[in-house]
Amino acid sequence: MASSVNNNEQRQLLLLPGFMLDQTLWDDMREGLQQLGQLHFGDLGQDDSISAMAARVLRQAPPRFVLIGFSMGGYVAQAIMQQAPERVTALALLNTSARQQDPREIAGNKMQLELARQVPFKGLTSRALASSLHPDLAHDRVLLERLQAMALRNGKEVFIRQLSALRSDGYAELHKIQCPTLIVASSNDQLSSVAESRQMLEQIATARMALVENCGHMTPLEKPQQLLQILSGWLTGIDALPA
Structure with missing residues (x-):
């Protein structure tokens, strides 16, 4: 032991x-x-x-x-x-x-980046948050709020940097x-x-x-x-x- x-x-x-x-x-x-x-x-x-x-x-x-x-x-x-x-x-x-990443994903990221640079960051979309969870948890407010809180703590600049990182x-x-x-x-x-x-x-x-x-x-x-x-x-x- x-x-x-x-x-x-x-x-x-x-x-x-x-x-x-x-x-x-x-x-x-x-x-x-x-x-x-x-x-x-x-x-x-x-x-x-x-x-x-x-x-x-x-x-x-x-x-x-x-x-x-x-x-x-x-x-x-x-x-x-x-x-x-x-x-x-x-x-x-x-x-x-x-x-x-396939071309469709890259194009989608570019659109998100263009928008993100123009408007205040309010966190991730409800659709993005829900898609990261099991369908039965897609409306779990506690989990969704925890995920959104992390996104908001990271903020706009981190969002732009991470979304720019090609895989x-x-x-x-x-x-x-x-x-x-x-x-x-x-x-x-x-x-x-x-x-x-x-x-x-x-x-x-x-x-x-x-x-x-x-x-x-x-x-x-x-x-x-x-x-x-x-x-x-x-x-x-x-x-x-x-x-």
């Missing part, structure tokens, strides 16, 4: 949020995560490219860490694996993808990942599909995948305890591997 506690005390967990989210994304899991290691939270709000976000996170990160990237944070996590793989002891990719095709790079990797997908995720997660799984030799049933995109808010259990079991399994 003592050695397990020591491992947890030494482990550094670096968590990366998604688009227009912040570290309060992890609030419902924070106490449990703190039992798994020391928490660090990456800042994805200061840069307008995925590679620059990754470089900033690395400058502020501990020397070695377990990397946990959610949604857009998963793209940044993949960029970190390209920039400094030797610093990542294990990788968790939550509700994310390595898929490139390139990362599938060809995934085979280079050699550390223990966990991929988490949710059955009712309307933003990152289970098929995309399985495609990532096929490319990473060291990966395993967990599927969260009856859950939308916002797994840390919708199913925090189940996600915590998945992460805890995965890290315990890594600890049990021979050195």
Whole structure:
């Protein structure tokens, strides 16, 4: 038991949020995560490219860490694996993808950017917020207000920077990942599909995948305890591997 506690005390967990989210994304899991290691939270709000976000996170990160990237944070996590793989002891990719944005998405982002530069920022649209949750939770006022509060705290400039960050095709790079990797997908995720997660799984030799049933995109808010259990079991399994 003592050695397990020591491992947890030494482990550094670096968590990366998604688009227009912040570290309060992890609030419902924070106490449990703190039992798994020391928490660090990456800042994805200061840069307008995925590679620059990754470089900033690395400058502020501990020397070695377990990397946990959610949604857009998963793209940044993949960029970190390209920039400094030797610093990542294990990788968790939550509700994310390595898929490139298609022309329709890029055109839609450009329209949103043009509008955002012209008008005051009032948060994300109700449609955008609802689409990130399981259909049964699309009108859950508590969850919707938590998501909107994060967006408003980030504000207009972060919205513009993050929306400007193009996501390139990362599938060809995934085979280079050699550390223990966990991929988490949710059955009712309307933003990152289970098929995309399985495609990532096929490319990473060291990966395993967990599927969260009856859950939308916002797994840390919708199913925090189940996600915590998945992460805890995965890290315990890594600890049990021979050195």
